[in-house]
Amino acid sequence: MNEKSETMKDKDLKVTVHDEDDGSVLKIEGEPQERVEAVVQRLYHDHLHRERREGDRLRCDANGDDVFAHLSEDLQAYRSTHCRELVWNFLGDQGGASV
Amino acid sequence: MILPPADPVVAARTFRSHLDTYWLNSGRDSKGWTCTQIDELHTVVTIPARHADDGVDPYYVRLGAEYYDAYPPTVLIVAPEEGWPRARAGTPWWPIVTSLNWCALHDTYSYCDPQGQPLFEGQLVCFSMTAEYYMSNHGPTEEQRWTPGRHTVAATLSRLGEILSPPHYGGPSAARPV
Numbered sequence: 507m508n509e510k511s512e513t514m515k516d517k518d519l520k521v522t523v524h525d526e527d528d529g530s531v532l533k534i535e536g537e538p539q540e541r542v543e544a545v546v547q548r549l550y551h552d553h554l555h556r557e558r559r560e561g562d563r564l565r566c567d568a569n570g571d572d573v574f575a576h577l578s579e580d581l582q583a584y585r586s587t588h589c590r591e592l593v594w595n596f597l598g599d600q601g602g603a604s605v
Numbered sequence: 606m607i608l609p610p611a612d613p614v615v616a617a618r619t620f621r622s623h624l625d626t627y628w629l630n631s632g633r634d635s636k637g638w639t640c641t642q643i644d645e646l647h648t649v650v651t652i653p654a655r656h657a658d659d660g661v662d663p664y665y666v667r668l669g670a671e672y673y674d675a676y677p678p679t680v681l682i683v684a685p686e687e688g689w690p691r692a693r694a695g696t697p698w699w700p701i702v703t704s705l706n707w708c709a710l711h712d713t714y715s716y717c718d719p720q721g722q723p724l725f726e727g728q729l730v731c732f733s734m735t736a737e738y739y740m741s742n743h744g745p746t747e748e749q750r751w752t753p754g755r756h757t758v759a760a761t762l763s764r765l766g767e768i769l770s771p772p773h774y775g776g777p778s779a780a781r782p783v
Contacts (some may be wrong), residue, residue: 522614522633524630526631526759526763527755527756527757527759527760527763528623528755528756528757528759528760529623529626529627529630529631529757529758530626530630530757532629534728534732548722551630555624560748561748561749579765588751595763595765597760597764598745598755598760599748599749600707600708600731600732600733600734600749600760600764601707601733601743601745601746601749601750602707602731602732602743602745602746603734603737
């Protein structure tokens with residue numbers, strides 16, 4: 507592997523998160539070999555300022571795939587196989603009657 | 606529950622600011638959503654409901670900032686006619702929605718106090734990001750409750766978009782005019 511390709515491989519990846527509860531957008535950087543879980547933890551710690559709760563939803567914008575199902579994967583592999591653009595949508599829980 | 610009305614000037618400004626932020630950040634224009642301001646406190650949002658086969662039916666939702674943002678916007682599904690009248694079940698402007706455990710659409714819903722006096726009567730888009738949910742005495746968990754400073758009209762619109770998408774959207778409740 508040449509120097510250029512190593513540089514590209516090691517470059518941090520940027521995850522874009524649309525917070526569908528308040529309409530904001532944030533960017534979270536992650537290292538390619540970092541677990542998806544670490545990026546999710548930064549989302550909660552730095553932006554949401556709380557722990558994950560039952561009912562929270564975090565999904566890939568392109569296909570609706572559940573990000574929480576891939577916490578143990580490294581970010582680069584996750585990007586390659588599940589969410590190429592690394593754009594996520596976050597929604598907290600909501601209540602209501604069922605149909 | 607009778608909600609305390611918001612200061613209309615502050616409510617209109619806050620609502621507009623939150624709506625603009627969501628519109629800008631979510632790219633709703635490119636997804637076919639449109640906004641029509643009715644007055645300072647009311648806006649009709651056109652939401653393109655998507656079928657599983659990628660067909661699209663527009664729906665029209667009037668949002669109101671009467672209680673905003675201590676409470677969520679008021680939400681009324683309306684018909685695209687003069688004055689934006691309330692849409693009714695069994696018409697082309699009322700969507701069929703299925704398979705949701707956190708929302709129901711009621712053509713008519715009544716809530717009365719213990720003496721039988723009506724406190725709420727009308728259409729109810731029933732989930733915790735609409736003002737009518739609280740007016741009709743529904744009780745969310747703390748996690749589900751509308752929280753000023755945390756939730757904005759984005760929370761309302763994102764859920765409405767979800768309701769009107771596969772696998773929940775089941776088409777209009779009557780054939781659309783050609």
